[in-house]
Amino acid sequence: MTPSQLILTALPGIPLIEPGDDLGAEIGEALLRAGLKLVDGDVLAVTSKIVAKSEGRQVDLNDVTPSAEALRLAAETHKDPRELEVILGESRKVLRTRPGLIIVEHRLGFVCANAGVDHSNLAADGSTRADRVLLLPENPDASAHALRERFVGQGGVDVGVLIVDSHGRAWRMGTVGVAIGVAGFPALVDLRGEPDLFGEILQVTQIGLADEIAGAASALMGQADEGHPVVHVRGLPYPLRDGSLAELLRPEEKDLFR
């Protein structure tokens, strides 16, 4: 872990993604435009939004009939009961509700607001936009793996892929980018047993590396601008390996704040 520079480049010119679009091809072209040729150890951080869009994860709320539970939550949260029905379908458990707010354990295992269901930036056609929402990718690890295989297969290089979403946090203000899908990347770096500079065993044991990189990539992606949905990362200070979202999920029985 000696490299001394981490370079994040927002890939230029990726168009608005529609269902069925070939995301790998778009990323490949954007890498060319940026003059970047992938090398071993490079990482691609991709916003969950364009992965979800390419996978057709849009839902028209006019097709949704809210359940009794969704109607009950609508009274608590003042949210659209149809959207709450979609959120419930993406959740294992509702953790907290307040007016305007619902925080759940997502079916994928992480804790977030609205189960990641989004209703901004949906379509260029403004007429029905208010009634359409976008879910998170069905299986972000699998989406990351598919993208990774594409680039590994093309170039014979070992690259990592992160699918990035923005989550709120306990205790601290502001959303931060986190990894919700991981392929070929050490999501967690385990330093247990490694001596520090003076040979003392470190107390702090595991680094959430995927989230640390996802955060900075997310800063470059922006929120209001879909023009930078993919960030290329070079100079990761740890070697790549197989990895998955599961590493980043604290088991409920070990979570003192759920």
Next chain:
Amino acid sequence: MTPSQLILTALPGIPLIEPGDDLGAEIGEALLRAGLKLVDGDVLAVTSKIVAKSEGRQVDLNDVTPSAEALRLAAETHKDPRELEVILGESRKVLRTRPGLIIVEHRLGFVCANAGVDHSNLAADGSTRADRVLLLPENPDASAHALRERFVGQGGVDVGVLIVDSHGRAWRMGTVGVAIGVAGFPALVDLRGEPDLFGEILQVTQIGLADEIAGAASALMGQADEGHPVVHVRGLPYPLRDGSLAELLRPEEKDLFR
């Protein structure tokens, strides 16, 4: 917010810092060694450890007499009661304890394990090391401001400074770098009211930018290696402004998970 590249450089050759050392001078020399001349918008991310060391925040546990409360917590956590006494002195409130674990609201307002009191990497003299601990800086915002003024004064440039610590999190595994001191940097970026690409008002409103940058800087700093305690950041996709740790602290009454 159009820059497309974020470049983090771990500054080489910063020596082990001792109480009273001139951190600004060491950073200035390391910038020279790296061939970096600060320009407007650059950011320096500095690990809290070397700030605390330069400020003499070491405590010899042999000088500490544990209170009744520290002795009670020692029975619960199986930790050294003298270390718990130091932790209590740095805390507003103990939130959770388990064997081997104490999570507090730090006197500075954030939630973290052990009140940030650290007993690794303390001294080159191994003999008394096990009995010495390092507290967080007394006032990290002030430390960040002092460093910032130094570089602004020297070069006439507008730079930001972040003091970075590694914290565990609710819900997710792994520690991540976060900002515990902020100067001249937009800790939180408020996008409320900014329309998205299609003119819809964004739901997600505030980005924890200081933590997103602190996380990536922390990845470069490493944990077992104190050789990279300062990271230079260029290409921040938002303009600098005054900022502070307080922006990042979720008020207890707005925190559903404390």
